[in-house]
Amino acid sequence: METNLALLLLFAPFAGFLLNVFFGKKLSRNAAGILGTLAVAVSFGVTLFFFLQVNSTKVPVMVDLFKWMQLANFSVDFGFQLDQLSLLWLMFVTGIGTLIHMYSISYMHDDENIHKFFAYLNLFVFFMITLVMGSNLLIMFIGWEGVGLCSYLLIGFWYKNQDYNDAAKKAFIMNRIGDLGFLIGIFIIGYLFHTLDYTVIQTIITEGKFTIDAQWLSIAALCLFIGACGKSAQIPLYTWLPDAMAGPTPVSALIHAATMVTAGIFMITRMNFLFNLAPDVQSIIAVVGAVTALVAASIGLVQNDIKKVLAYSTVSQLGLMFLALGLGAYEIAVFHVITHAFFKACLFLGSGSVIHALHGEQDMRNMGGLRKVMKITFATFLISTLAISGLPPFSGFFSKDEILMAAYHENPVLWVIGSIASIMTAFYMFRLLYLTFYKDFRGTEEQKHHLHESPALITFPLIVLAILALVGGAISLPGSSWLNEYLAPVMAKPAAHHHLDNTAYMLMGIAVVGALIGIGIAYTKYIKKSEVPEPDSKITGLTKVLYNKFYVDELYMAIIVKPVYAIGSFFKNVTEVAISGFIFGLGRAANMLGSEGKTIQNGSIGFYLFVFVAGVCSIIGYIFLVK
Structure with missing residues (x-):
């Protein structure tokens, strides 16, 4: 039964993908969306069943399907591991995924390719489930590459806009750079341990x-980290994620908040x-995470x-998660992943609600005053903004x-x-809130x-996510963490229980005061002084540097993209010259032979007879000489 349920969990979204691909065009717009949503909802229901079972029994569900590879002393099984x-x-991938699918039914209602959109969303969820459920690194890699493919399809969904196509290609290529590191790391681990199975490697x-x-x-750990940098947008492989906003807003919420x-x-x-076992690599992870958090902010x-x-x-926020990973605080990183999934999905969907009301407008300089007419969107957006800002009692305060x-x-x-x-x-975040929802409409x-x-x-999805953003911190309260206890069986070094002391209270106070300072500055600028950001043409100084993202894209273009294009152009030209020279040379040789050969076709019967007799004599002479 467990095997069948695990397969249902995995293949329900894939079935939704197939049905929408082959029959979605014949369905109504709502029917295609409902089909895609139900497919993910089924996966969420099965996940909830396994979650309650494992939480009760403390025994993971292992599903071994068949022996995949057997090469000398190296073996890989095809199976799934449903542990804590x-x-x-899977709970937040399928749960939030269901809400985003539901949201998309209305948001994408007028799109002519809505069935294709839901097919891609379902396929993405299928590969994400594969990535998470796999019992070894090779199955994870299948899901890893699959979500990369689906992100390309979804980011470039509105393919008639060339800028969106470029953003999709950028995401795909930058992820492949990281994936190469991940693949090399898998090869090294396979060589060292003769297996890629998580439990076997941990036992060894x-x-x-x-x-x-x-x-x-x-080296293996460093290579795996390079793969993580690509997928989770860390320096230097982070520039694809902001450009990925070219995709429809539900894509941003699904891929860039809770899953990929x-x-x-x-x-x-x-x-x-x-x-x-690689403390030097952990130090690198912590430093890269901290720098990424600061630069992106x-x-x-x-x-x-x-x-x-x-x-x-x-x-x-991903940088802060990597900072926690580098410090060995894996449970804390997971905690922030969960709270971030709640409030960031709500924020992305809330921005989509605003864009939907303004018929595609995304520039905050042309917004304002929306809280008067979009009260639900404003309330949910406010709750999630308070959460990401780290104010108590919202979830982001506890995890951050x-x-x-x-x-x-x-x-320190x-x-x-x-x-x-x-x-x-x-x-x-409060700058965004004030410019979008306060003052007069611009x-x-x-x-x-x-x-x-x-x-x-x-x-409705906004309300559910806002509630989770408000109360989600309860899963890991200071001094009493359900999450730490739940994850202990899968951690080599489970988190130690810590008690609140004066230092902890001091750090909490500093964090809250810091957040209030940031909010206060935003309030002074955009509410009291009613400032509105200047047009692009008037931006100067440090603001211009920050607005142009430290010119990192331009730097990559100058030192990587253009040289690669130049090298490619050189070899293209060389190849064209070599090939055309060879082929045209054969053609010229044939023309020359034809030109010279046609001179003997002069119409002289005597010359023809002479050649005929000479040829016959040559053949007869050759036969006698051979014998």
Whole structure:
């Protein structure tokens, strides 16, 4: 029964994909959306069943289907592992996925290819489930590449716009760079352990069955981290994620809030027993995470596209998660993944509700005053903004505070960097809130005339996510963490229970005061002084540098893209010259032979007879000589 249910969990979204691909065109728009939503809802129901079972029995569900590979002393099984970590991930992947599918029924209603959109969403969820459920690194890699493919399809869904196609290609290519590192890491682990199965590798490490080369182990961990940098948008492979906002807003919410970008955190947490043996790599992860959090937050300070602000916010929050991973605080990273999934999905869907009401407008300079006509969207957006800003009692306060507390005890410099990034987060999120929902409306009269609250299919998911953003921190309260106890069986070094002391209260106070400072600055600028960001042409100085994202894209274009194009153009020209020279040379030789040969066709009967006799004599002579 467990095997059948696990297969139902996996293949329900795939069935939705197939049905929408082959029959979706014949269905009504709502029917295609309902079909796609039900497919993911079935997976959520099965996940909930397994989650309650494993939470009760503490025994993971292992599904071994067949022997996949057997090569000398290396073997890989095709199976699935439903333990505490994978089920926790599946809960918010399928749960939030269901809400986003429901939201998309209304949001994408007028799109002519709505059936294709839901097919791609279902396929994405299928590959994400594969990534999370797999019992070894090779199955994870299948899902890893699958979500990369689906992100390409979804980001470039509106393919008639070439800029969107370019954004999709950018995401695909930058992810392939990271994936190469991931693949090399898999090869090294296969060589070291003769298997890719998580439980077998962990058993070998914990029981010390044979000596493992520490240097190669560190190289493998570093390669896995490179893969995580690509998928989870860390420096230097982060620039694809803000451009991925080209896709429809539900895509942004699904891929960049709760699923694909958390794959890197999942992989490192899953392999925590390996990373614990590579402290140098952990230090690199912590530093990269902290720097990414700071850089992305600073860029988000001045962005004017509502989705771009949220995109850089996602990169920054992912940086904080990697900071926790680098400190060995895997449970804290998972905690922030969960709370982030709640409030960031709500924020993305809320921005989509605003864009929907303004008929595609995304520039916050042309918004304002929307709280008067979009009360549900505003209320849910406010709750999620308070959560991401780290104010109590909202969920983000607890998870972000845990990360900063761990950083303070391990590396005060990283704590300072993380704290500054958090203050910036509070500022730019309330900047977004004030510019979008407060003061007077700054759009066109036509937009103002059509302002309205979004339909129930859009507001219902917002309400559910806002409630989760409010109460989600309860899963890991200071001094009493259900999450830490739940994850203990899958952690090589389970988190120690800590008690609140004066230092903890001091750090909480500093975090809250920092958030209030950021909010206060935003309030002064955009409410008291009623400032509105200047037009692009008037932006100067440091603001211009931040607005242009430190010119990283231009730098990559100059030192990587253009040289690659130049090399490709060189070899293209050389190849064309070589091939054309060879083929045209053959053609010229044939023409020359033809030109010379036609001179003997002069119409002289005597010459023809002479050649005929000479030929016959040559043949006869050759025959006699051979005999």
